[in-house]
Amino acid sequence: MKKTLKNILITGGCGFIGVNFVKKAVSEGCNVLIIDKLTYASNISAIEEELSFPNVELLQADICDAKKISQAIKQHTPECIVNFAAESHVDRSISDPGNFIQTNIVGTYELLKLATEYWQKWTSASSHSFRFHQISTDEVYGDLPHPVEEIDLKEKVSCFTEKTPYKPSSPYSASKASADHLVNAWSRTYGLPVTISNCSNNYGPFQHREKLVPKTILAAANLQPIPVYGSGRNIRDWVFVEDHVDAVFKILESGTPGEVYNIGARAEYENISLVSLICDLFETKVPIASHPKNFGGIKCYKDLIKFVADRPGHDARYSIDPRKIETELGWFPVMPMKKGIIKTINHYLTDLEIGSG
Numbered sequence: 001m002k003k004t005l006k007n008i009l010i011t012g013g014c015g016f017i018g019v020n021f022v023k024k025a026v027s028e029g030c031n032v033l034i035i036d037k038l039t040y041a042s043n044i045s046a047i048e049e050e051l052s053f054p055n056v057e058l059l060q061a062d063i064c065d066a067k068k069i070s071q072a073i074k075q076h077t078p079e080c081i082v083n084f085a086a087e088s089h090v091d092r093s094i095s096d097p098g099n100f101i102q103t104n105i106v107g108t109y110e111l112l113k114l115a116t117e118y119w120q121k122w123t124s125a126s127s128h129s130f131r132f133h134q135i136s137t138d139e140v141y142g143d144l145p146h147p148v149e150e151i152d153l154k155e156k157v158s159c160f161t162e163k164t165p166y167k168p169s170s171p172y173s174a175s176k177a178s179a180d181h182l183v184n185a186w187s188r189t190y191g192l193p194v195t196i197s198n199c200s201n202n203y204g205p206f207q208h209r210e211k212l213v214p215k216t217i218l219a220a221a222n223l224q225p226i227p228v229y230g231s232g233r234n235i236r237d238w239v240f241v242e243d244h245v246d247a248v249f250k251i252l253e254s255g256t257p258g259e260v261y262n263i264g265a266r267a268e269y270e271n272i273s274l275v276s277l278i279c280d281l282f283e284t285k286v287p288i289a290s291h292p293k294n295f296g297g298i299k300c301y302k303d304l305i306k307f308v309a310d311r312p313g314h315d316a317r318y319s320i321d322p323r324k325i326e327t328e329l330g331w332f333p334v335m336p337m338k339k340g341i342i343k344t345i346n347h348y349l350t351d352l353e354i355g356s357g
C-alpha cells in the first residue's frame with residue numbers, strides 16, 4: 001500500500017543528494033526537519049529558498065550527538081527518518097579515515113538507537129508505518145572485473161544484485177558496509193522497520209566540486225588540467241541525482257520493511273569516456289575557439305586531460321542490477337546520460353562568467 005509521507009527527518013540534507021531530496025520532499029508537501037553538521041561537503045545555499053518555508057527546519061547538529069538528535073526527534077515526531085548524513089569522499093577516507101568511522105558507523109548506530117527508542121513508544125496499530133531508511137552505496141559490494149581483462153564470459157556481464165556479498169575496498173565503503181550491517185541488525189533484533197538502498201554513482205546539480213563530473217566541468221570552464229586517475233579505464237555506473245531521489249521516495253512510499261533495493265540506471269562509462277563526453281558536450285555550450293580565456297590556442301577541451309597517479313585500491317568496475325526496484329516498485333530512471341550531463345553543465349555555468357547558463 002502506498003504511504004503518504006508527512007513528517008520527514010532528513011539527515012545530511014545539506015549535502016549533494018540531500019539537497020536534491022529536500023527539494024523533492026518540499027515539492028511533495030512534507031514537513032521537513034534537516035539535521036546536518038554542515039561540514040565542508042554541505043551546500044546550505046542550495047536550499048536557501050526551501051529554508052524560508054514554514055514547513056522546513058534546519059538543525060545544525062552531528063548525528064553522533066545523541067542528546068540533540070533525541071530532542072529533535074521528540075519535537076518533530078517524524079514517521080520517517082532518512083539517513084543521508086555521511087562522510088562520502090573516497091579520497092578523503094584514504095587520507096583521513098577517522099571521521100568516516102565516526103560519522104558513518106557510530107553516527108548510524110546513534111540514529112538507530114534513538115529511532116528504536118522513539119518507535120517503540122508507537123502503538124502497535126501504527127508502529128508498522130514508521131520507517132528508518134539508510135542511504136547506502138554500491139561500493140559496499142567491492143568491485144567487478146573490468147570486462148576487457150576478464151576471460152570468463154559469464155563474469156563479463158555480472159553486476160551487483162541485492163544478494164551480492166559485501167566486500168568493500170576503501171575505508172569509505174567499509175564504513176558504509178558496517179552501517180548497513182547495523183541497520184539490518186536493528187531490523188532483525190529489535191524489529192525496527194528499516195529499508196536500505198544501495199545506489200550507483202550520482203551526478204547532477206549541487207555536487208561538490210571535488211567529484212569527477214563537476215571537477216571536469218569546472219576545469220574545462222577554467223581551461224585547467226582535467227585530472228584522470230591511472231589509465232582512466234575504471235568503470236562507474238552513473239545515475240542522475242533526481243532519479244536517485246525519486247527512487248528513494250518510491251521506497252519510502254511503497255517499499256517493504258526489511259528489504260534492500262539497488263538503484264542504478266544501466267549507464268556504465270569508463271572514467272575516460274565520461275570525461276571525454278563532458279568535454280564534447282562542454283564544447284557545444286562554450287566552443288573552445290571562443291572561450292574568453294583561451295589565449296594559448298588550445299584546440300579542444302580533451303587536450304586538458306592529464307592522467308595522474310591512480311588512487312590506492314581503486315575499484316575496477318561497478319555495475320548495478322536495478323531489476324528488483326524496477327519490477328517490485330515500478331521505479332525507472334528517466335534522465336538519459338547526455339541530457340543529464342548538459343543539465344549539470346548548465347547548472348555549473350550559471351555560476352561562471354563564461355557561461356550562457
Ligand SMILES: NC(=O)c1ccc[n+]([C@@H]2O[C@H](COP(=O)([O-])OP(=O)(O)OC[C@H]3O[C@@H](n4cnc5c(N)ncnc54)[C@H](O)[C@@H]3O)[C@@H](O)[C@H]2O)c1
Nearest residue numbers: 012014015016017037038039041042062063085086088202
Ligand atoms: N554521491 C554519490 O555518488 C553517492 C552514491 C551512492 C550513495 N551515496 C550515499 O548518499 C549519501 C549522501 O551522499 P552525498 O554525495 O550527498 O554526500 P555529501 O558528502 O555531499 O553530503 C553529506 C552531508 O552530510 C553531512 N554530514 C557529514 N557528517 C555529518 C554528521 N556527523 N552529522 C550530520 N551531518 C553530517 C555533511 O555536512 C553533508 O551535508 C551518503 O550516505 C553516501 O554514502 C552517495
